[in-house]
Amino acid sequence: MSIFLLYARRLLKRPFVLLVALVMPIVLVQGVILQYQGATSLSVAVSVPDAALRAFVVAELDAQGVGHTVVEPAARATAPGVLVSIDGSLDQVAGHPSALGAAVSYGRTNANNVLLATRMNSVVSTLSHLAANSATPAALTAAMAAYDAASPGLTVTTDVIGNSNSTVLVSSFNMIVFVMLLLTMSNILVFIKDKTSTTSQRIVISASSKLSYFAQLVGLFAAIAVAEFAVMLAAMTWLFHVPLGLSPGRVALLVVAFVLFNVFAITLGLLLVSRTTKESVGRLLVTAVTLPMAMLGGALWPLTIMPTWMQNAAQVLPTTWMTQLNGVVFSGFTTTAWEVARPLVLLVGICVVLLGALSRLPAERI
């Protein structure tokens, strides 16, 4: 237990640890939530100088819960997303729908823009139809009011299936995979210093066995993983108010997975320590291992957006196993036992292999 406590004190004294363990996850999750909110809100740019016609278009958007920005005619070229522009005035278009001077346009071709443009095309078509049937501006005003009051011919309901917070949760916990890997790998610099000063060698010799030394170190990083998970849980619950939507059993399963992942990270880190005595090389190794593993493993973005060859190559990475487990657990769909057990089995396997390799190291290389 003395080795556990010694390194616990030393690691917790490093400001870097507190920054990465506490501040970084919260900043990253906040970023994920902001990004999600920004990406999922719908908005249309409206450039209609005539107040009455603009009110008609805006009322339709408000009724559908779609945001809007009013754009001056001179600024139409720089309007983002879908733009509705109508140049005609109420007086001009009454009885003369061709005077509308209307257009619905968008820059990037994507599903949301096409769908929004479809709807706005319908709104402008409606205005054209009402204008064609209104002989005077007063009649057109009355027709627009009648349109607003008319009951819809169709009721459309929407429903999210599975876990309604799945995207935020998966992205956030994938970020925690990255944070945990970064934190643990950064801490191996402490062990490089101890190796060069023969501190580790002396501790190993004085410990009851090499196994006891490694067991206490692994235990420490397992405890750090549990603490990190608890911080994340607390932040999600009380700071961001995003319910996990998991049973206690599933939460326990995730804790076990994160513990195993952190054990993998520290054993890999200690093996890297055995390869060098220079801190500068250690820093290089930390970056060279952490970033590609996090990127290819889907910790920073979904695996599915990568090319197939990259996704196949990533299947051997423990980061991939963790992000796949997050995806399965937080999806909200019924999953098979093997989908959940597979990452755990693989993590146990890699930890056993790496611990075996560590135990064969001579004391002077630890």
Add this chain to the structure above:
Amino acid sequence: MLAIVISSLKRKLTNRSVLLNIVVMPLLLIVILGNALAATFSTSAHSSSATGATSLGVVDLDGSPASRDLAGFLTGTGAFVLTPEATPAAGAAALAAGSVDVLATIPSGYGRDQTAGGAPTVALSAVDSRIDQLRASELAVDALSDARRSSVAAASVTAHPTAYASGQFVTQRTSTADDPAAGVSGITYYTITMLVLILVYGLGNTMNFVKEEYDGPLGDRYLASPTGRLTLVTAQVVAGTLTSLVQASVIVATSVLVFRADLGDRPVVAAAIVVIAALLFNTVGLLLGLLGRTRTWLDPLVSLLIPVMTFLGGGFVKLDFGGLDRLTVNSIFQSAFFREVTGYATQWTPLLACLAVAAVALAASGVMIKGTAHR
């Protein structure tokens, strides 16, 4: 001054691990990021096809002419590509598997309700990651109501209303939106962000180098020499800037020649942006290095701030953090490069402001540099 510059350059450029870290790593990241995230830079991102149509699974539990009319209307909009699903369970499975984007369920009795003059229900569902597409689909499906409402409204103002017909007002315009990075390829995007990252790392490198050079007897010997203080600090900035320029040249040459990255048609402007960035970061690194001799917390803070600023500036993942990215120094130079690549006019004001900051940092360093005996 030349002797100090050459001596400093030799010490920096002969360190293999430093060179590996700041040249090979960015190149590796450009390859990984540029390939991994290439799909997010295509113009048809987050859509079912190149035309942007949404893949809509349809469970028709009514099987009436009215429900078939609805399906025909949805197909006719061009916004949907319809896939029939036999049962709600099959539809849900298709949603979960991602083979359809949105599922529409037309309930039994849809046609009867419509004939009775009611407002029959259509239920749309999707997974959480497509919640925006679900809402946009709701709007598009709702367009079906417009014909009926418009016909009712027209009948209220004229005895002989014309038939409702959907017009074709949709056009696609050339986007000149505020985001100058819109439209660039993945490789180009990451060449620029990684290039800026290594230029920012010039700050950390110079900071650490100056801290080592001017801490203790080595610094005392420098300061005891007849060389003026301003010359001493200028030499460090010149050496650091030249090192940054060597790194930047390797990144740019490899990215352009091997990965076919596009850095615009005006190499002089691109080079000017690189030089200004290198000058800024190396002078600020000099100042922080001098301060860091007595303020040990500066080193970990800068080490953390560099990747955090890169992240917030969209350097690792192209995220929109709203106003947060404006707090990062990366965005000044990234934006300048993106504007150059996409043909926007160069905004020199922020770049000239960076030069002014560099001059102030250099002057401040010249004033505050002192030996150990004076600290």
